[in-house]
Amino acid sequence: MSSPLKYDHHVGEDRHVVRDDASAEEVGVVKQQEVYAFDESRKIGVTGAVFLILNKMIGTGIFSTPSGIFQSTGSVGVALMLWVIGGVLTFCGMSVFLEFGLAIPRSGGEKNYLERAYKHPKYLATCVLASQMILLGFSSGNSLAFGRYILFASGSESPDGWTARGIGIAGATFAVGIHAITPKWGIRLFNVLGVFKVIVLLFIVFSGFAALAGRRRVPNPHNFDNAFRIEEGEGYGNGGVYGYATALLRIIYSYKGWENANYVVGELKNPRKTLAIAAPLAIGGVTILYVLANVAYFAAIPKTELATSEVIVAGVFFRNVFGNSAGARALPAFVAISNLGNVLAVSFAHARLNQELAKEGLLPFSTFWASNKPFNAPAAALFLHWIVTVIVLVAPPAGPAYNFITDLYTYPGAWINAFVGIGLLYLQWNKRENWTSPWHTYFPITILYVLANVFLCIVPFIPPTGSWTAEGYPYYVFPIVGVGVLLLGGVYWGFWTKIFPAIGGYKVVAERTYDEEGHEVIRYRKMAAMVEAAMVETTVLVLCYLYQHIPKYELS
Numbered sequence: 001m002s003s004p005l006k007y008d009h010h011v012g013e014d015r016h017v018v019r020d021d022a023s024a025e026e027v028g029v030v031k032q033q034e035v036y037a038f039d040e041s042r043k044i045g046v047t048g049a050v051f052l053i054l055n056k057m058i059g060t061g062i063f064s065t066p067s068g069i070f071q072s073t074g075s076v077g078v079a080l081m082l083w084v085i086g087g088v089l090t091f092c093g094m095s096v097f098l099e100f101g102l103a104i105p106r107s108g109g110e111k112n113y114l115e116r117a118y119k120h121p122k123y124l125a126t127c128v129l130a131s132q133m134i135l136l137g138f139s140s141g142n143s144l145a146f147g148r149y150i151l152f153a154s155g156s157e158s159p160d161g162w163t164a165r166g167i168g169i170a171g172a173t174f175a176v177g178i179h180a181i182t183p184k185w186g187i188r189l190f191n192v193l194g195v196f197k198v199i200v201l202l203f204i205v206f207s208g209f210a211a212l213a214g215r216r217r218v219p220n221p222h223n224f225d226n227a228f229r230i231e232e233g234e235g236y237g238n239g240g241v242y243g244y245a246t247a248l249l250r251i252i253y254s255y256k257g258w259e260n261a262n263y264v265v266g267e268l269k270n271p272r273k274t275l276a277i278a279a280p281l282a283i284g285g286v287t288i289l290y291v292l293a294n295v296a297y298f299a300a301i302p303k304t305e306l307a308t309s310e311v312i313v314a315g316v317f318f319r320n321v322f323g324n325s326a327g328a329r330a331l332p333a334f335v336a337i338s339n340l341g342n343v344l345a346v347s348f349a350h351a352r353l354n355q356e357l358a359k360e361g362l363l364p365f366s367t368f369w370a371s372n373k374p375f376n377a378p379a380a381a382l383f384l385h386w387i388v389t390v391i392v393l394v395a396p397p398a399g400p401a402y403n404f405i406t407d408l409y410t411y412p413g414a415w416i417n418a419f420v421g422i423g424l425l426y427l428q429w430n431k432r433e434n435w436t437s438p439w440h441t442y443f444p445i446t447i448l449y450v451l452a453n454v455f456l457c458i459v460p461f462i463p464p465t466g467s468w469t470a471e472g473y474p475y476y477v478f479p480i481v482g483v484g485v486l487l488l489g490g491v492y493w494g495f496w497t498k499i500f501p502a503i504g505g506y507k508v509v510a511e512r513t514y515d516e517e518g519h520e521v522i523r524y525r526k527m528a529a530m531v532e533a534a535m536v537e538t539t540v541l542v543l544c545y546l547y548q549h550i551p552k553y554e555l556s
Contacts, residue, residue: 043269049278050285053258057090057286058197060339061254061406063204063314064145066297068403071307072247074237076298077228079247083294086251087287092449094258094279095441096421102271103437108356109259110416117423123508124493125419130357131489132412134384136482137350139175140392141253141405142342143168145311148402149336152315153329161398168393175343176386179351180379186344193341200334201289204314207321208296218320221302236307240465242475245456246407252456253410254290258283272438311402347385355381362496396473404473411460411482418453421446 044052070079100113114125147167156163179186214220232238239246268274297306297313300320309316315332322328355378358369371380396404424446427435460479497508 044274045269046274046277046281049268049274050282053278053282054285055194055198057255057257057282058201058289059254059257060142060145060197060335060342061250061256062201062290062293063197063335063338064141064311064402065250065254065406066294067306067309067311067313068250068406069247070303071236071403072239072243072250073230074232074239074243075228075230076223076303078230078244080227080291080294082244082247082251083291084287086248086255087283087290089252089449089452090255090258090287091280091283092445092452093417094283095439095445096424096449097259098275098279099424099437099439099441100420102439103435110420113420113423114416117427118419121493121497123497124490126362127493127496128486128489129416130362131485131492132416133350133353134357134363135388135485135488136409136412137353138385138389138392138409139172139343139346139350140168140389141402141409142339142346143172143389143393144402144405146171146336146339146343148311149315149332149339152312153333153336155329165393165401169390171340171343172347172386172389172393175340175347176351176382179344179348180377180382181375183375183377186348190341190344190348193337193344196334196341197338200314200331200338201293203331204296204317205289205292207317208292208299211296211299211321216300216321217323218300218302221298221300223298223301223303231303233307234304236303238465240462241459242462242464245459246403248452249407249410249414249456249460250403252413253406255286256410275439310400347382347389351378351382351385354378354384404478407460407478408481411456411478412486414453414456415482415486418450418457421450421453425450 066079069082070076073079073082097109097113100116101109104112104116106112111126111129114129118125144164145168147164150167151164175186178189210216230237237243297317300317301309301313305316306313312332314335318328318331322331354363355370357363358366358381360366363369369380369384370378372378392405392408424441425443427433428443428446461476464475501507
């Protein structure tokens, strides 16, 4: 997976990425390699990197999505195989992103990669990605899971009605509020709560071994008898290829977080070598834990109950293994706490992303959304994240909504990932791009990643077979909404870079600068047409003058 190129700790060759077409003036460059802020003794080795990536990857999806995955496939064996496939695709995605990340070691992730691969039309990829990140970068799924598990721990198993959504809104409000008022405590809290999800997952795995040995409060569900048989039962099975696509989308949702490996490159000892070992170990470890957790669920929960348990599958597992005592009900409370930790983590990350997009001038009223007032925290950007989260929570009609929300969250990412993979293939095969990276992703890995994401992009438009109903929602809703949001980014690009500048007599230009923390960033600003013309005219006059006087000044 990795190339034999050595990773040197200095700034290497620069590559132009943004250029003002009118004046041919270089606006910025992308550093080929990174200047590290940390001394070698403070950097993370292989063991630390494994645990760092593993902790970032393990989220709350494993406690909530297995029900929807079995519901879509109708087969125990197929469901387990899809979890393994999800791990393989995660490995492929991490390799693709690391090749980009080590070649373009700046904050921004996919934004930088798409801008590097798709330079024309200028800013289009940026606007499309910004639309997806802002409008569909919500915490609604985790917030709803938090509400459902709180109700389950209290003895209620009501569906995704307004009570659970109200609790979810309260959880999201708490998360946004603590980040806006006391950001340091918000970070500390989600770091502490991050430990809960790992403990709960390990507890489920070991409890699953006990359930397989017969230690459970319900009869043996015999789910492993003829495990690969595809069945159609009450609430599950016969979803066809559409069902497999939605199941894989939910699995990818559970694996999300692997992208964070790109954000810790500067903290690693010999990043290429460290990640070549740590990334496969971390992904392999998470895949094994996820498969074992699903084995535990199948060992204790009958198929019909599993398919209808929806978001609270871990809670049903605890009840079937430990009974319905007050002590057993406390276990789902730990899952609820870990869900709250994920709400804190996601709101923290997305709010800062929203703020960065505002700082770059990409958003309407950018000055407001970029503000750090009044508590030196991105309160306005957090409020934007809260608005989107609440809208997505209350918009679906009363009833099951968790799987729909997670599908809506994950689906547009398949389009982005497909274009990132295609962009890497283009850079690798087009010699004129002079693409180099300390990390090399082999062609079959990139192709597999691209094809898998193209499959996930297209198949949700194919009607499901049989009586499969996609939880009461028309099957085409989440793919149409997802594509619509991406197209909305294209429409915004047209107004932002073409229509409004034509009306206002200005042009949008990009400049590289440094933020208050010394990080290199892009800023988009308006340049008046008259100013631009004057700059071009002045540049031409200066060049002509120098050309005429080259012998005199002996300019080289």
